[in-house]
Amino acid sequence: MRLTSLDQVPQSLRPAYDPSAHGVGIVHIGLGAFHKAHQAALTDLAIAASGGDWRILGVSLRSPKAADELAPQHGLYTLIERGTSTSARVIGSICGAICSAEDPALALDAMANPATKIVSITVTEKAYGLDRASGRCDRNHPAVAADLKSPHKPHGVLGMLVRALDTRRQAGISSFTVLCCDNLPDNGHLLRGATIDFANDIDPELAGWIAEKVAFPSTMVDRITPAATAKTLADAEALLGVADLAATETEPFYQWVIEDNFPLGRPDWEAAGVIFTDNVVAFEAMKLRMLNGSHSMLAYAGFHAGRTYVRDVMADTALAKLVRRHLDTAAATLPLIEGIDTADYADALIERFRNPEIAHQTFQIAMDGSEKLPQRIFSALADARSRGIDCRAFAFATAAWLRHISGSTHDCDPYELRDPRAAELSEMADGKSAVEIVAHMRKASFVSETAATDDAFWAEVTEILTAMLTEPMTTVIEAEAAR
Numbered sequence: 001m002r003l004t005s006l007d008q009v010p011q012s013l014r015p016a017y018d019p020s021a022h023g024v025g026i027v028h029i030g031l032g033a034f035h036k037a038h039q040a041a042l043t044d045l046a047i048a049a050s051g052g053d054w055r056i057l058g059v060s061l062r063s064p065k066a067a068d069e070l071a072p073q074h075g076l077y078t079l080i081e082r083g084t085s086t087s088a089r090v091i092g093s094i095c096g097a098i099c100s101a102e103d104p105a106l107a108l109d110a111m112a113n114p115a116t117k118i119v120s121i122t123v124t125e126k127a128y129g130l131d132r133a134s135g136r137c138d139r140n141h142p143a144v145a146a147d148l149k150s151p152h153k154p155h156g157v158l159g160m161l162v163r164a165l166d167t168r169r170q171a172g173i174s175s176f177t178v179l180c181c182d183n184l185p186d187n188g189h190l191l192r193g194a195t196i197d198f199a200n201d202i203d204p205e206l207a208g209w210i211a212e213k214v215a216f217p218s219t220m221v222d223r224i225t226p227a228a229t230a231k232t233l234a235d236a237e238a239l240l241g242v243a244d245l246a247a248t249e250t251e252p253f254y255q256w257v258i259e260d261n262f263p264l265g266r267p268d269w270e271a272a273g274v275i276f277t278d279n280v281v282a283f284e285a286m287k288l289r290m291l292n293g294s295h296s297m298l299a300y301a302g303f304h305a306g307r308t309y310v311r312d313v314m315a316d317t318a319l320a321k322l323v324r325r326h327l328d329t330a331a332a333t334l335p336l337i338e339g340i341d342t343a344d345y346a347d348a349l350i351e352r353f354r355n356p357e358i359a360h361q362t363f364q365i366a367m368d369g370s371e372k373l374p375q376r377i378f379s380a381l382a383d384a385r386s387r388g389i390d391c392r393a394f395a396f397a398t399a400a401w402l403r404h405i406s407g408s409t410h411d412c413d414p415y416e417l418r419d420p421r422a423a424e425l426s427e428m429a430d431g432k433s434a435v436e437i438v439a440h441m442r443k444a445s446f447v448s449e450t451a452a453t454d455d456a457f458w459a460e461v462t463e464i465l466t467a468m469l470t471e472p473m474t475t476v477i478e479a480e481a482a483r
């Protein structure tokens with residue numbers, strides 16, 4: 001039997017409120033595990049604490065899988081938190097799930113509905129079509145290009161936002177707040193620039209209305225959430241007594257830092273421990289450079305050293321030492337944040353990475369490097385240089401990524417390169433020497449000018465990459481840790 005109603009759920013696992021007594025106030029685009037472990041779980045706590053019509057309609061942009069799992073369960077799913085002790089509860093904040101590729105009008109109607117006060121988004125960095133250098137939209141991005149051609153039938157994020165905002169404007173309905181929850185620096189600001197730019201191509205008056213009326217608060221989101229496995233589903237079924245195909249597992253820790261700019265109101269997220277501040281950018285830089293930067297480094301180095309999970313990386317003394325070095329280097333590039341000690345933050349990250357209950361694949365984190373490295377490594381490099389900090393850790397991380405895109409199988413079995421620019425990257429790296437790969441990379445569009453022109457940095461990258469392309473990754477890691 002399948003989970004379809006709270007009546008099937010043991011009392012102790014049910015939400016502390018009656019979901020059916022609360023209306024929908026949020027449309028969320030990007031119905032992945034991270035949303036279910038983070039924004040939906042914290043909104044569940046907020047509704048339990050203070051009520052409100054803040055339930056969420058989940059929209060999956062492309063794949064029908066997430067909606068197929070959640071819709072028959074009326075949005076209900078088990079969230080399992082694995083740590084020193086494991087706990088679980090059924091989340092009631094999602095009221096329904098749809099796939100917009102299957103029925104675009106349904107998602108647009110929900111976004112245009114006056115009851116919708118917030119449209120939140122987790123679609124991963126690559127899905128937006130942002131041109132980060134100019135702060136505009138990327139007209140070569142497939143979804144942006146298609147939606148600019150047919151703005152009345154959008155499929156991508158920018159197209160859907162602009163279409164729904166236009167419908168509201170024409171109907172005299174106030175704008176929803178756009179809440180970007182992806183790992184991008186100053187994400188609200190970036191998305192605002194791209195949305196206005198996109199709208200400007202369709203109707204400059206609409207662009208002006210968006211610039212004046214729409215709030216795009218920036219956010220920092222954090223919760224390590226591996227993809228669900230057969231064990232996740234089996235554990236949920238054992239707890240509930242019925243099958244839950246949307247069960248999700250995550251770590252106990254979470255953090256959400258948001259700019260408090262919600263003209264139409266918002267859930268009482270403070271009750272769930274959310275931090276509201278004007279200084280999201282600093283929190284975001286800390287998280288991107290420390291957590292995500294070291295994650296990328298350990299994913300590439302760890303994957304090629306045969307470490308399947310992050311916890312295996314942390315059990316390897318040499319690799320764990322390089323993780324600590326990366327965290328310390330990244331911390332030194334950051335501005336001070338009142339009330340935050342980056343050394344404590346680094347210690348806490350190491351504990352989280354070590355969590356033996358979380359099976360977070362290095363191969364999963366290794367995905368989409370060309371979308372991630374700019375804000376995780378290259379932006380930190382510029383600040384490190386201006387402070388005279390030794391950048392070896394960043395050179396090592398970059399070399400490990402380039403080794404990954406090289407596709408070399410001298411020390412491993414063949415593997416897939418998963419990146420939106422996979423073809424371009426393989427073209428610049430396949431069968432090439434370290435010197436050639438680095439020369440190509442310095443010209444890549446996603447490497448900022450400051451990083452591209454740092455000769456000393458690339459010399460160090462070349463030296464490390466040369467070793468990584470000829471020796472086993474484990475040997476290179478041992479040597480690096482012994483330096």
Ligand code: CS2
Pocket residue numbers: 183221222223224225291292295296364365366372
């Ligand atoms: C990871 C993130 O896959 C990745 O690139 O670095 O998903 C990371 O687990 C989250 O940002 C943690 O909040």
